[in-house]
Amino acid sequence: xxxxxxxxxxxxxxxxxxxxxxxxxxxxxxxxxxxxxxxxxxxxxxxxxxxxxxxxxxxxxxxxxxxxxxxxxxxxxxxxxxxxxxxxxxxxxxxxxxxxxxxxxxxxxxxxxxxxxxxxxxxxxxxxxxxxxxxxxxxxxxxxxxxxxxxxxxxxxxxxxxxxxxxxxxxxxxxxxxxxxxxxxxxxxxxxxxxxxxxxxxxxxxxxxxxxxxxxxxxxxxxxxxxxxxxxxxxxxxxxxxxxxxxxxxxxxxxxxxxxxxxxxxxxxxxxxxxxxxxxxxxxx
Numbered sequence: 001x002x003x004x005x006x007x008x009x010x011x012x013x014x015x016x017x018x019x020x021x022x023x024x025x026x027x028x029x030x031x032x033x034x035x036x037x038x039x040x041x042x043x044x045x046x047x048x049x050x051x052x053x054x055x056x057x058x059x060x061x062x063x064x065x066x067x068x069x070x071x072x073x074x075x076x077x078x079x080x081x082x083x084x085x086x087x088x089x090x091x092x093x094x095x096x097x098x099x100x101x102x103x104x105x106x107x108x109x110x111x112x113x114x115x116x117x118x119x120x121x122x123x124x125x126x127x128x129x130x131x132x133x134x135x136x137x138x139x140x141x142x143x144x145x146x147x148x149x150x151x152x153x154x155x156x157x158x159x160x161x162x163x164x165x166x167x168x169x170x171x172x173x174x175x176x177x178x179x180x181x182x183x184x185x186x187x188x189x190x191x192x193x194x195x196x197x198x199x200x201x202x203x204x205x206x207x208x209x210x211x212x213x214x215x216x217x218x219x220x221x222x223x224x225x226x227x228x229x230x231x232x233x234x235x236x237x238x239x240x241x242x243x244x245x246x247x248x249x250x251x252x253x254x255x256x257x258x259x260x261x262x263x264x265x266x267x268x269x270x271x272x273x274x275x276x277x278x279x280x281x282x283x284x285x
Contacts, residue, residue, distance in 0.1 A: 002073035003066065004029065006058050008108040014054070020044040021054045023112070025070070026226045027210050033071050037063045043212075098237065105227045105238030106245060112226040113246075121221055122253035124204050129176035130156040134166045134194055139182040142208075142243040146180065149251040152269045153258075163190050170194045173203035180206045184227070184239040186213020195219055208243055 007022050014022055024044045025032045032040060040063075041048045055066035085094050125131060131150055135143035140161035147159035160166045173179060179198040183191050186209035195205045195218035207219030216222045223246060227239045255263060 003058055003060070003069040004073045005104065008104060010057070011108070011111055014057070017044075017046045017050045018054045018057065020046050021051055023211070023226055026108070027212070027224075029070060029073075033067055102238045102241055106242055109225045109227050109242040109245070112224070114224070117221065117223055118249060118253065121206055121223055121250060122257055124178055124206065124221065125150075125250060125254055126257045127176075128155060128178040128204075130158070130173075130178070132169055132173070132177070132179045132198075133157070133159045133182065134169075134179065134191065135161060135182035136163070136188055136191060138240050139184065139243065142182050142240060142247060143180075145244055146182075146247045146251075149247060150254070152266060153251075153254060153262075154265060163194075166190075166194045167197065170197040170203070171201065173198050173201045175202040177203040178206060179203045180208065181215060181219065182208045182243060183213075183215050184210065184243070186210040186215035188215070191215055192218050208246055 004026070007026060011019065011022055021040070021044045024040065028043075035043070037048050037051050041051050044051070052062055055061075055063050058066065058069075060066040060069055085097055089097065133143040133146040133150075135141075143159045143161060147157050150157045158169060160169055170179060177198075179195070181191050181195050186192075186207070192215050195207065195215060199205050199218065199220065204221070205219045207215050207222045209215045209219070209222065209224065211222060211224035211226070216224070225239070225242045225246060227242045255266065
């Protein structure tokens with residue numbers, strides 16, 4: 001078990017201060033490698049002795065030794081593919097590893113998710129005049145999935161993965177509109193600009209992104225998922241799945257908040273789609 005996995009598995013046993021350190025490291029493992037103990041303590045808003053205590057709890061001799069183990073964790077795996085997968089892995093091995101690493105990442109995300117912020121986001125979405133979902137790259141597929149979910153809720157919903165369309169939509173937003181910006185790293189410059197424009201036009205901006213990232217600073221509300229996946233080095237995998245789960249959570253909250261009459265309308269939507277599918281009996285013989 002590498003040091004990142006140890007952090008994820010031990011998160012419930014950490015003190016409040018140690019958990020702050022864990023959150024910063026999981027969100028920015030590459031930055032941590034190049035940080036001094038003073039810099040990490042400042043980022044986590046804890047004392048330097050707390051950082052040292054945290055490192056020793058993970059069976060390292062102190063912060064320099066911890067950074068060495070962390071660097072080795074990030075160096076493992078196949079660059080630009082997945083940090084858990086080795087060059088000589090066969091189909092059985094890499095299939096198992098991707099499933100296991102994704103499940104571990106989802107469990108880590110579940111433990112870090114802020115229920116109060118989830119509730120606030122559901123409040124905002126249920127009161128929205130219009131909802132816009134914006135994502136670029138791997139996050140674009142998540143934005144499209146969100147549009148598919150929320151479209152059936154009888155509220156105006158748009159989704160754009162084109163920068164120009166996102167910008168025009170943000171400029172035309174107004175009070176009562178909700179813009180959801182999706183980015184694992186929160187460092188995509190164009191999306192940060194879009195969030196700023198939308199907020200300046202009085203829209204509420206929800207960020208599904210890394211805590212304390214540039215995008216987070218431009219958002220009204222931040223839903224942070226602490227998934228230890230360095231997408232600068234590897235293909236986005238577990239982070240994208242965690243984002244999809246969060247969209248499911250928001251959609252579920254939206255449905256429950258609207259009440260039983262609203263669910264009757266959802267039933268009508270489902271019923272109207274039945275004719276577009278083959279019946280199960282048609283192909284099961």
